[in-house]
Amino acid sequence: MIKTIHQLVKVQAQIRPDCPAIGEKKRWLTYTHLNEEIETLARSFLSLGLNKSERVAVFLPKCFESVISIFATSAAGGIFVPINPILKPLQVGHILSDCSATILITNKSRYDTLKSVLPKSIKGIVITDDSNEYPSSSSVLSWFQLHTLSLRNPSLPDILESDTAAIFYTSGSSGPAKGVTLTQRNLILGAQSVAQYLDNSSSDRLLLALPISFDYGFSQLTVSFLSGGSCYLFEYLFAKELIKVVQQQSITGLALVPTAWNQLANLEWPKAASQNLRYITNSGGALLEDILKKLLKQMPNVKPFLMYGLTESFRSCFLPPEQALKRPTSIGKAIPNAKIFIINVNGEECEPHEQGELVHAGPLVAQGYWGNKEMTERRFKATPNRLKELPSEQLAVWSGDIVTKDEEGFIYFVGRNDDMIKTSGYRVSPNEIESVICKHNSVADIVVFGVPHKQLGQGIVTLITVKPDVQTSDLLLSIKRFCGLHLPNYMTPHHIDFCLEIPRNPNGKHNKTLLKKQYQNVFQEIFSKHGGLNMRESKQGMSAKKGVTVNVINQ
Template identity: 40%
Template structure:
């Protein structure tokens, strides 16, 4: 590991100045932006934003694929003194309407097809514009220069599902995003000769970091919205990709494909997020890409990344989540508040400058998750109490034990059970519903819905799958629906989620 990274915090939009002016910064199928062009284009976009949305700190949302504007907006918005709200392009009307209303977005930039799915009132206070119209107005403007924003100024709101209720907005500052970029670029060893294939959604914390950490290092980003896993192989070959960040389901698909040896050899590093790697998958990745360094990681949007495992330790400790990343203090806190001993399970608590500023306009949920660091913390201050259970072995490596809440993690996405249940009940076909994440070798967890019909049971059973597919993004649609005449209750009179989970898990395990 090289010397410790420089913790100096600059305004986030200075990242566009990190690379050599003539070097490639952003590579698309039909064109390449140099660092000089990147800075000019985002300056023009920032000038347009500042003209259109004059209120400092106003929120601007993007609901786009990995287009040029979507890639530049994280830096252009803050250069204009605004706050970026990226919306996952897989989300559908109901989720997008909630994000627009909750964030108070003044502007939504999306394509015409997505805007057409919205209903009257969904835009709340936002004006909707297409990307082509934005560029037509921005290209003739004099670029704005880099800002001098304070490190603690709000830069972005990233929406993530909670264990209950609708998505909540995590508030990220310039310092959060800047130091996250420095940290990841440092421990991955990204350099000016690297080309990073950006396959993760840009609305995710690590998806956005694909851009920021690469630009901090002076490398090039190749955005890819893939339809099939084989598209990744083609992109690696075409663009001489050295680095990929992906989630376990995609890694599983990629290991099952036939890679030309010369193409597989182009990859120098593989980084995982969005779910734990299993030992069989680790072995498959090491066999398929023997020349690449594999970086398993653990993180949460409220504190960006928390841990990574040194690739030199992966073969001996394939399921470990490693140790704290630079700028993070990661503690294992026993239930009685003391430091957990070796191999003693406790809650993972993250302190340090990567900790977010809380949830947007949600003091109650902020107070539940963001609390003062334990008395024994070295960094102190506000910490994220993750709710995740971990243990630290004798060698100091962390191992994931389980999640305290009921969150479902499927295909790298965090899904709120209540969102799925609310959608089922909103169809009018279901009286009661319980959504559960059942272990699945391909998805991590598959969403199972247990439901009691409202009215005609046969009609509900026939109509519900299509109704849910219309209202929910694909990754939130239940893979299996179990119909019950009566829902089981726990001793306290609530729906027996634990009993249903044990029953369905056993049934799936038993084949």
């Protein structure tokens, strides 16, 4: 019985040793080779002094080294922390400090940008591109030098399914990113649940185009390894590249977020590109009905799986392919190994068409937020309708998402009960953006919120008041550059307004309810007026709102 993620590879190395496991560019590793690499690196980590449950951070693009590092950390008894490669040093430094990482796996270019933010907890840094610039030392090793430590040949420890395996960082409703803590059992059951409804097998070849730091991306690896299939790692800039690699690599399963599907729906899919494609999946936001129809028109034999999930519970719901066009706005029903409740303000289960909060219970629920008891107690609470006679409390994750269900039990997303922004497949904290932009020397006050955006789900709107005597010429360009230096692209505002004073409610807080109402249609108006602009193209003009100068950064 498989109880840990590194065992997924070890078992397949015994069953199908010469079959391809992961591919990158023109290279492939068989299950035997991958398992050998994982066990070698695990021994190297132990020789380097990695103790049980210490954190190994992986800050790399999708590559063999990132996958091997993650699964080797598991085999060595550590906790892996995948970091999104598009994050800037400010966010990476926070993650490294928050989890007290002891080992960092990265490459030379990224290491050079992180030197000023590395916490004292880091005792080992591994540079994967084998640069000669960093000679062997007590703290910095090349990938090759790390491997030589395995010659000391320490035995690998026994790992339990209850051991903490991973920390995935995701934005919280306030402040910087929070670390969602997952056990080996969480990850294995998650892979089994998804593989069950996708009907994955050893004949599948999945495309990993999403970040490994995204649980939806990481699961492409675990589902593939569980099924004995293969997974191709791919970094892309343009949607056309995805179609090309789907065809070249005979991809059978393609997982993406709405922004990518929106782009692909408007491109031509050659028959050869989709002839091997068995299914597509969407998560990270709603896929518009017209986009879905465009996709299925070009690949009529492909099964679409529309999914909904939280990092805190991996995956919650999926809509079966046969329901996709019948109920295109539904997020479906609970996946295997999940129990979903819809709870109203009185703490009772909702009747059909009654709005309530989606609550996810069962073995997929994470252990909480790393080192953050307050946030854990706020989001992870007692399971509704649990038996009071049970000696231990069963926890569920309270999503903050407001949903309804119909008479047949299909669930529909309504909105959020907090200020979280869902954009480009990411959950974004307005406070995290505000805390960065407010450090610009011209900003006196700032508020950030999300409003509907046809392509992104929600667009990020930022309203700014500037300090007295600040010259407003070139101020937008200055703030854009500042955001580019300190925020990843998905956190960068899509619309910026400057005003004399930001409205506040009677409690003195920014009146986001009023502002969201005022800006509800801002992106619809922009698209209607300009026909849509390319990424990061800008327009300047005058606002209809009291003559306020407007500077729009438009997607």
